[in-house]
Amino acid sequence: MRRLSRTAVLATVFVVAACGLVYELALVALGSYLIGDTVGQASIVLGVMVFAMGVGAFAVKPLQKHAAGAFAAVEIVLALLGGLSVLTLYAAFAWLDLYVPALIAVAFVLGLLIGAEIPLLMVLLQKIRKQDAGEAVSDLFAADYVGALLGGLVFPFLLLPVFGLIQGALVVGALNALCGLALVLGLFRTELGRRSRWVLTASATAVFALLGFVYTVSDNFETTAQQQLYRDPIVHSQRTKYQDIVITKSVSLSGAADVRLFLNGDLQFSSVDEYRYHEALVHPAMSGPHGRVLVLGGGDGLALREVLKYPGVRAATLVELDPAVIALAKAEPLIRDLNGQSFNDPRVTVVNTDAFTWLRDAPRGFDVVIADLPDPDSTATAKLYSTEFYGLIKQVLAPGGRLVVQSGSPYFAPKSFWCIDATVRAAGLVTTQYHAEVPSFGDWGFVLAGAGEAPGLRLAADAPPRRYLDAETLSAASVFPADRRRLPMEPSTLTHPRIIDLVRAEWKNY
Known part of the structure; x- marks a missing residue:
């Protein structure tokens, strides 16, 4: 007993x-x-x-x-x-x-x-x-x-x-x-x-x-x-083992539907002006060879939509950690209509895994790499903005290949922006910085990079029609005011993820 x-x-x-x-x-x-x-x-x-x-x-x-x-x-x-x-x-x-x-x-x-x-x-x-x-x-x-x-x-x-x-x-x-x-x-x-x-x-x-x-x-x-927690009515909510996914829908002042995707509370896009962001992200990187394209992140399929407009694209690989985001982009009409059913294109291959891990054994020879990743406000995402990560990307680039990174705002978060630029350069790539006006986000910045010479900002000869980005807009995009020019920032690494503290400090009131 x-x-x-x-x-x-x-x-x-x-x-x-x-x-x-x-x-x-x-x-x-x-x-x-x-x-x-x-x-x-x-x-x-x-x-x-x-x-x-x-x-x-x-x-x-x-x-x-x-x-x-x-x-x-x-x-x-x-x-x-x-x-x-x-x-x-x-x-x-x-x-x-x-x-x-x-x-x-x-x-x-x-x-x-x-x-x-x-x-x-x-x-x-x-x-x-x-x-x-x-x-x-x-x-x-x-x-x-x-x-x-x-x-x-x-x-x-x-x-x-x-x-x-x-x-x-x-x-x-x-x-x-x-x-x-x-x-x-x-x-x-x-x-x-x-x-x-x-x-x-x-x-x-x-x-x-x-x-x-x-x-x-x-x-x-x-x-x-x-x-x-959200201004507009929620039409879809889903919690996965990776993140909280929310879609809201409202009517904008112009009378158009405003569909917004949030991941862990962070806005990913607004249907009213997402074309500005994705055109600025994708098209400058496509001005060189673009037969094979790699998209890191971008599970909503909107960057992929812009990539697939080029007839010269033979294969596009998209690496997205959360399969639920891909499933939503394929099945939810509000997003599927925006991305033009890009995941149904036979040229597309989807890989559901961590981008950092995948790159370590990834195939070589990508002409364009598009890093459309979540903002680096946590340890999980900061590694995707590290010197080591960009070093892995450099290894998979074909000769003459280009990398583009969404890099936050050079206006309300200049230290974060220039830290990302410094991190890409620390990986041995040469950079060109530019920015675009996206009303939902404010002025948003990008880093375009390649090996050897600084890549020029131009549009490809076979560039498809665009709603926002033309040659004149692209020329102006490389001009930064005197108070927003390059800051002397240290690169962010796996063992010293400086980008996290910068993002939290600069974005806390955004």
Whole structure:
């Protein structure tokens, strides 16, 4: 009987450890979705929670004489706060603009409660059978660490795909309360008075009911909160394992439909003026040989649309990390009509993988490489604006080949713009800088690069008709005002991603 009881306590340690790690990972994941700073969010969450766990382990000492009731109470409160943590932080971000203070508060309280678990479970374990302290600690921490492994695996491979962040946290909260109550009422019932048992059972029932109710309305809550973050009505929303995809639609002042695509809250295009951006991005790079074209990013198919207008293009390869973006660009009429069903062209090959990884073993001989990648505001995207990344691109360029990089705005983010230019040059390429007026973004900049001589800004002899970019506009695009000319910036590398800090500093008020 003692062996079964000890097994039950250790199994409880296993489960609550898994739940605790899931809460940590959920807070980090939410921050990466909303803020984009995965390293920063992880540092805040883990640092605050580990500190709070130490405080909790110390603060629970007076309650060890009532270990059974205290443990059940801790699990019920942890289930409530942990289960509602993601929803609470999402609301703080959407309506109150208090995300970081709320994150610190939630991480501290959850860490405090998690830290109280092990000392109380140690006392309960010793109540079953006295044993050497070192042996008991070994048993408890073995179960704790293995449980953490389970939580680390369950979170990305089960909870996120099946339930999502909000509902996944609610499910884990319910499991937390159930596990704690079952242990105490099953093995240590006699240590609790009738009133204590009634209070704990009633409290747990109330928590289960509240979590269940929130679960049923969480989809509506998420839709309402998400809409709060966007000016126009949302017509499509999808969360993948890589990012949050949102499409909005409204009517512009001209009366035309304004369809906008957002990835993790960052605007990718507006249908009203996307042609300006994509013509400026693609056509200057196509002025030389363009038989084989590589597009990095650009999963919406709009840059690909411009590429395929050239009859001389024999093959176009597009590398996009998230297959959901490609599927949306193929199936969603609002985007499919914009990209001209470019993915149906037989010349197109789509590769769903990380661009950096793919380039390491990529085929050589591309005449044009178009880097239409997300802005470098996180560690995940900063590597795509590094010297190492552009060095890999240089290897796949054919002799006389050209690279073009979307580089942010030289007007409101000049340091970021010139850092990207310096990074491309550090990879051994020669650059030409230009910019274009895209009302949805403001004045937007591009870096055109090649080996040997600085590539000239011109249009190809077989350039197709365009709505915005003509020879006169292109000539003016290379002219920068005196206060926006080259800045002496250091390149961004994998080990020193300077571009992240520059982007965050310059774009925070954009």
